Amino acid sequence: MLRTVTVVALPHAAPFELGTACEVFGIDRSDTGGPTFDFRVCGPVAGAVMPTKGGFSIVVEHGLEATLDADLVVVPAYGMPAAGVPAEVLMALRDAHARGAWILSICSGAFALGEAGLLEGRRCTTHWMHAAELAARFPAATVDPDVLFVEDGRVITGAGTAAGIDACLHLVRRELGAAAATSVARRMVVPPQRDGGQAQYVDTPLPSVADTLAPLLTWMLEHLDEELGVPVLAAQALMSERTFARRFRAETGVTPAAWVARQRVGRAQELLERTDAPVDEVARRCGFGSAALLRHHFARTLGTTPLAYRRRFTRTPVAGSADGLDDEERAERAS
Known part of the structure; x- marks a missing residue:
């Protein structure tokens, strides 16, 4: 369970990325x-005055002992001096990872994880401007420059700036459930979920604000239980199917089908947490139509089953029989 969070501030920390971790957690x-x-928030030396990239300094009250019992250690973007990260910081990151804590970097914070050896054999990401350097410095890592964040094991690496919010909310959702992540996002006035696989940026110019698909995305969220194939969506957007598919990919970084499927999984997570509706009913209300299809998408996206998810995140216990399973879960395991 995610209870204790420590942010390691390094010299010339980026104020936005540091603030992202402070805002979420x-x-x-x-x-x-x-x-x-x-x-x-801790640093290499407790009480030290630390410069930031924003032209001002901060005082870090805690030393690295604050990482010893943390469930999550966050490393925001920093100045990446030629001298590298202090050895005691690298040791603290290794020790936290070795005892099972989550490690999360934002933007250039990934370089500290690389110096600590935590990216070896892992997929990871960073801001697209730093991706080539990260890959060159840590060839044992598989750097993906085109995604918002990557989770590999208990290491999460986020791309630049706003993608750090997505990475942090992803971990809140993973550990505490959809309701918790949605509550944080609502207070921050940001989308509760963007897939890690979405593109960091798009080379081609986006349409003007007047032509954006934002109104359509809102409409889609309100109609997840309906047919949302490309013909329906293109008609709603008053575009040809080919133009719509190209425009949708440009603005969201994913296909319409992938976007709809992920939003339906998110809706199912909320229904499983907040209601006692049967899985068949949840599947119908979020647009999957059948429990079998819902289970398929849950397994592919979250690596679990709907009822296993409900047992972990529901606010009220799910009643079971002598074998600890209810009829739906017995059916799930048999399918």
Whole structure:
């Protein structure tokens, strides 16, 4: 369970990326039903005045002992000096990972993970401007420059700036459920979920704001339980199917089918957490149509089953029989 979060601030930290971790994990949102974490910011030396990239300095109250019991250690972007990351920071990252803590980097924070040896044999990402250098410095890592974030094992690497929000919310959702992530996102006024596989940027110019697909995306979220194939969506957008498919990919980084499927999984997560509706009913309400199709997408996207997810994240216990399973879960295991 994600309870204790420590952010390691390094010299010339990027204020936005540092602030992202503080915003997601450092604010008590219990008044609106959100999660609360035991949160602290630490540095190589407790009480040190540390310069940032923003032209101002901060005082870091905690030393690296704050990482010793953390469930998550976050490394935001930093200045990447030629001298590298202090050895004691690298040791703290290795030790935290070795005892099973989550490690999450934002933007150039991935270089610190690389120096600590935590990217060897892993998929990872960073800001697209730094991706080639990350791959050159750490050839044992598989660097993907085209995604928002990557989870590999208990290591999450996020791309630049706003993608750090996506990476942090992804971990909140993974550990605490869709409701917790949605609560945080609502307070931050950001989308509760963007897939890690979405593109960081698009080479071709986007259409003007007046032509954006944002209104259509809102409409799609309101009609997830309906048919949302390309013919239907293209008609709704008043475009040809070919133009629509190309425009949708340009604006979202994924195909219409992939976007719809992921949003339906997200809706199913919320229904499983907040209601006691049977899986067949959840499947119908989120647009999958059948429990079997819902299970397929849950397994592919989340690596679990709907009822296993419900057992972990529901606010009320799921009743079971003598063998610890209910009728739906017995059917799930038999399918």
